[in-house]
Amino acid sequence: xxxxxxxxxxxxxxxxxxxxxxxxxxxxxxxxxxxxxxxxxxxxxxxxxxxxxxxxxxxxxxxxxxxxxxxxxxxxxxxxxxxxxxxxxxxxxxxxxxxxxxxxxxxxxxxxxxxxxxxxxxxxxxxxxxxxxxxxxxxxxxxxxxxxxxxxxxxxxxxxxxxxxxxxxxxxxxxxxxxxxxxxxxxxxxxxxxxxxxxxxxxxxxxxxxxxxxxxxxxxxxxxxxxxxxxxxxxxxxxxxxxxxxxxxxxxxxxxxxxxxxxxxxxxxxxxxxxxxxxxxxxxxxxxxxxxxxxxxxxxxxxxxxxxxxxxxxxxxxxx
Amino acid sequence: xxxxxxxxxxxxxxxxxxxxxxxxxxxxxxxxxxxxxxxxxxxxxxxxxxxxxxxxxxxxxxxxxxxxxxxxxxxxxxxxxxxxxxxxxxxxxxxxxxxxxxxxxxxxxxxxxxxxxxxxxxxxxxxxxxxxxxxxxxxxxxxxxxxxxxxxxxxxxxxxxxxxxxxxxxxxxxxxxxxxxxxxxxxxxxxxxxxxxxxxxxxxxxxxxxxxxxxxxxxxxxxxxxxxxxxxxxxxxxxxxxxxxxxxxxxxxxxxxxxxxxxxxxxxxxxxxxxxxxxxxxxxxxxxxxxxxxxxxx
Numbered sequence: 236x237x238x239x240x241x242x243x244x245x246x247x248x249x250x251x252x253x254x255x256x257x258x259x260x261x262x263x264x265x266x267x268x269x270x271x272x273x274x275x276x277x278x279x280x281x282x283x284x285x286x287x288x289x290x291x292x293x294x295x296x297x298x299x300x301x302x303x304x305x306x307x308x309x310x311x312x313x314x315x316x317x318x319x320x321x322x323x324x325x326x327x328x329x330x331x332x333x334x335x336x337x338x339x340x341x342x343x344x345x346x347x348x349x350x351x352x353x354x355x356x357x358x359x360x361x362x363x364x365x366x367x368x369x370x371x372x373x374x375x376x377x378x379x380x381x382x383x384x385x386x387x388x389x390x391x392x393x394x395x396x397x398x399x400x401x402x403x404x405x406x407x408x409x410x411x412x413x414x415x416x417x418x419x420x421x422x423x424x425x426x427x428x429x430x431x432x433x434x435x436x437x438x439x440x441x442x443x444x445x446x447x448x449x450x451x452x453x454x455x456x457x458x459x460x461x462x463x464x465x466x467x468x469x470x471x472x473x474x475x476x477x478x479x480x481x482x483x484x485x486x487x488x489x490x491x492x493x494x495x496x497x498x499x500x501x502x503x504x505x506x507x508x509x510x511x512x513x514x515x516x517x518x519x520x521x522x523x524x525x526x527x528x529x530x531x532x533x534x535x536x537x538x539x540x541x542x543x544x545x546x547x548x549x550x551x552x553x554x555x
Numbered sequence: 556x557x558x559x560x561x562x563x564x565x566x567x568x569x570x571x572x573x574x575x576x577x578x579x580x581x582x583x584x585x586x587x588x589x590x591x592x593x594x595x596x597x598x599x600x601x602x603x604x605x606x607x608x609x610x611x612x613x614x615x616x617x618x619x620x621x622x623x624x625x626x627x628x629x630x631x632x633x634x635x636x637x638x639x640x641x642x643x644x645x646x647x648x649x650x651x652x653x654x655x656x657x658x659x660x661x662x663x664x665x666x667x668x669x670x671x672x673x674x675x676x677x678x679x680x681x682x683x684x685x686x687x688x689x690x691x692x693x694x695x696x697x698x699x700x701x702x703x704x705x706x707x708x709x710x711x712x713x714x715x716x717x718x719x720x721x722x723x724x725x726x727x728x729x730x731x732x733x734x735x736x737x738x739x740x741x742x743x744x745x746x747x748x749x750x751x752x753x754x755x756x757x758x759x760x761x762x763x764x765x766x767x768x769x770x771x772x773x774x775x776x777x778x779x780x781x782x783x784x785x786x787x788x789x790x791x792x793x794x795x796x797x798x799x800x801x802x803x804x805x806x807x808x809x810x811x812x813x814x815x816x817x818x819x820x821x822x823x824x825x826x827x828x829x830x831x832x833x834x835x836x837x838x839x840x841x842x843x844x845x846x847x848x849x850x851x852x853x
Contacts, residue, residue, distance in 0.1 A: 377784030488693030511694035
């Protein structure tokens with residue numbers, strides 16, 4: 236050790252003269268390397284998110300006259316698409332339905348997820364892994380495929396859910412036939428798919444609450460409700476808000492469940508923004524209006540994204 | 556005031572001590588009962604899909620039988636679906652798209668995350684935030700302009716179009732969690748490497764990648780499951796059966812005609828869901844780490 240140290244000193248001093256120059260070059264090289272390393276990411280972010288976003292805004296100001304690519308006859312109509320949409324009852328139905336769908340589904344997911352996370356946290360640690368493994372299965376199966384299974388369970392004549400309801404003498408439910416039941420079915424499937432995600436997030440958050448806080452609360456004679464209200468919830472507030480807002484974005488923009496389960500029917504009453512945009516833009520090939528429909532999601536998503544970002548930065552600062 | 560509180564507290568303690576065990580037992584029972592109910596509800600659809608896929612068509616269409624039981628299990632649906640060349644085609648398409656996207660994603664995000672986490676340069680902070688924001692952009696917001704762009708490149712109805720656009724789903728999140736993993740590696744480690752004269756590439760490949768292996772596995776699993784389950788893009792960009800990946804293939808091609816072959820549809824859906832489920836079963840801890848990393852790390 237001592238020999239190494241004495242040897243190292245003269246070499247360091249000797250290298251000192253040429254150092255400023257190499258250091259400078261080094262710094263310059265470092266930023267070029269960093270730029271090259273982030274270049275593919277920049278290409279993805281700018282080319283596949285930024286550019287399409289700008290292009291989508293441009294598209295939404297056009298009219299449908301020519302839907303062939305690059306035929307050059309897109310007649311600019313300014314905000315025509317938006318005006319037409321504002322005048323359309325179907326569009327307002329879509330707005331309404333998307334909001335009902337997203338808010339109800341996210342609330343239910345959050346409540347069920349929180350409850351299950353709490354229950355999982357209470358059982359002995361040894362068993363938790365097994366239960367968690369089983370409860371996360373709905374999240375693992377690609378939603379388009381598991382929704383097929385639900386579709387089959389909701390089938391008007393072969394519904395296995397109605398078969399169970401029959402045992403309890405409940406009359407058969409027209410799951411996908413009646414508008415309100417169809418809306419409920421879409422929400423049920425979405426909650427079934429999304430609740431495990433909330434459970435996992437909340438479980439991770441619950442585990443990060445220091446045990447001493449509960450001990451202190453217990454010494455102060457806190458009831459279990461008070462422990463939940465004054466220890467658990469404040470400690471988890473940030474994670475809860477991040478998860479809820481993130482899920483609000485994803486649920487609001489959901490497409491696959493509606494597409495597989497109801498495809499917008501009955502009578503276009505279960506369309507959400509995404510499925511309606513698909514219907515208008517791709518299937519009826521009115522691309523500009525489809526782009527306009529999906530752009531309507533943007534303000535709501537932007538507000539959610541802003542708060543998610545704020546929550547995440549705040550969390551990072553806390554951890555540092 | 557404290558005296559009265561203490562006075563009130565003392566009999567309370569005795570009272571509580573007796574009921575504490577009962578209360579705890581009751582809590583445990585509630586926990587187990589809710590977990591059992593949740594498990595039954597959460598697992599019912601996949602189990603019912605499995606049951607249906609093992610039944611013959613005659614048994615499925617017999618309304619007098621209990622749909623939740625199975626009389627004579629048969630593998631004929633699986634034989635039919637796995638012998639169906641178009642289903643195999645879907646599988647191959649999914650495998651090609653997913654493999655390419657996973658490799659692309661990991662290369663892009665590991666390189667970028669290393670640069671963003673370790674080489675502070677002009678705009679790196681803004682870019683990191685931008686990456687997170689793009690992660691929050693859902694695929695349904697931009698699929699129409701992307702449809703035009705992909706169409707303009709002549710890549711509609713081709714797996715290459717999908718390989719081009721899927722990174723928008725995977726890259727932001729993978730980069731974000733890799734930044735988190737890389738940032739958690741102690742600075743002393745790369746300082747030591749720099750002193751020993753390691754170049755940036757050596758530092759990345761010999762130190763960061765091995766140390767952040769759990770993160771890389773978690774990100775790979777994420778990229779895999781997302782591109783395997785992607786639905787909006789293939790539904791919009793692919794309308795010919797030969798280039799469809801599994802999700803939209805099963806949904807649009809097997810569900811056809813007036814009489815649905817439910818047994819086959821369910822067999823197809825389950826086989827299509829198998830790869831992510833297998834990965835989950837074997838790498839559950841990494842899977843969950845990746846899932847929770849988005850909000851708890853970074």
